[in-house]
Amino acid sequence: MEKLPPGKLRNELLREVIFPNLGVEDGKVIYGPKEGFDSAVLEYDEKHYLIVATDPTLGVPAETFGFFAYHFASSDVAVFGAKPRWLVVDFVLPPGTVREFLERTMNDLNGECRRFGSAIIGGHTGVYPSVREPVATTTAMGLVKREELKLPLAKPGDRIIVTDKVALEFAVSAAYFRADELKGFLTPGELSKLRSLYRLETVLPDALIAKPLVRGMHDATEGGLTALHEIADNSGLGFVVYPERLRLDPLVEKVLDFYGLEPWSVSSTGTLIAITPPEKSNQSIAELHKNGITAFELGKFTADKKRVLVENGEEKVFPTFKGDPYVELYSKGLISP
Structure with a gap:
């Protein structure tokens, strides 16, 4: 059996395994999963698109965990032209996690939310024996005016x-x-x-x-x-x-x-x-x-x-x-x- 290499999946695997299995088509999806596109673009209203991005935070030093739980996904929203407005954050933690780690993480995450005007609107938290290290999965969302949408596409001479x-x-x-x-x-x-x-x-x-x-x-x-x-x-x-x-x-x-x-x-x-x-x-x-x-x-x-x-x-x-x-x-x- 073919073993997957460590790190992000290579583009050929995305094309062969991920992209053919994306559920039903939806007319509200302007840009869905695509190589090099780190956010989805959804129709929101007649003037705006909704930008949505998800990223995990893991393998980072404990003192940086809350910062990255905010910025990994929020950065992907920003490069599409939107300010991150809403966040959904899951914390999946290993046995032995101390309260102080959770307190620092939430304080840091809250500080970044207040700095950039974002609200945490939901998520999940839990400690599970199958987990080896702390993992945060953050979904960030923001609105952009349709004419201000930025896509990672170039023209000759750019x-x-x-x-x-x-x-x-x-x-x-x-x-x-x-x-x-x-x-x-x-x-x-x-x-x-x-x-x-x-x-x-x-x-x-x-x-x-x-x-x-x-x-x-x-x-x-x-x-x-x-x-x-x-x-x-x-x-x-x-x-x-x-x-x-x-x-x-x-x-x-x-x-x-x-x-x-x-x-x-x-x-x-x-x-x-x-x-x-x-x-x-x-x-x-x-x-x-x-x-x-x-x-x-x-x-x-x-x-x-x-x-x-x-x-x-x-x-x-x-x-x-x-x-x-x-x-x-x-x-x-x-x-x-």
């Missing part, structure tokens, strides 16, 4: 604008889960600083700022910038990326060097990919900078369907998603509540 959090998720996780390995390479202060950067692992504020100026958006989660392939596939395009334009946090770069990793396919949750018309590229970057978010133009989408890195005038094939080093960190780094 610029690839990226915020400077590429590979941050991997580096922060390594600082938590592999601190012993990194102690001889990073100082205690550097490890502590990396851990504190988990609060940057969201595209929610980035997307709300960029929304008026971009054509579409995507959060570079598992697989990192290889998400560009999904955008290009759905758009019938290619793209060109210029590695010398890539900006990495110096600490993130040190961690990647330590593990001998390239930045292109490493988990980068919180990194916004903004698909931007060329005439609005500079303005979108300036607007993000004005709000304290560093962004840069990494490349562009092309009518030519090649997907390449251009370095020193030489073209190289842009990597595809074959696996994410984050999965290994997660599998060896389970943290008890």
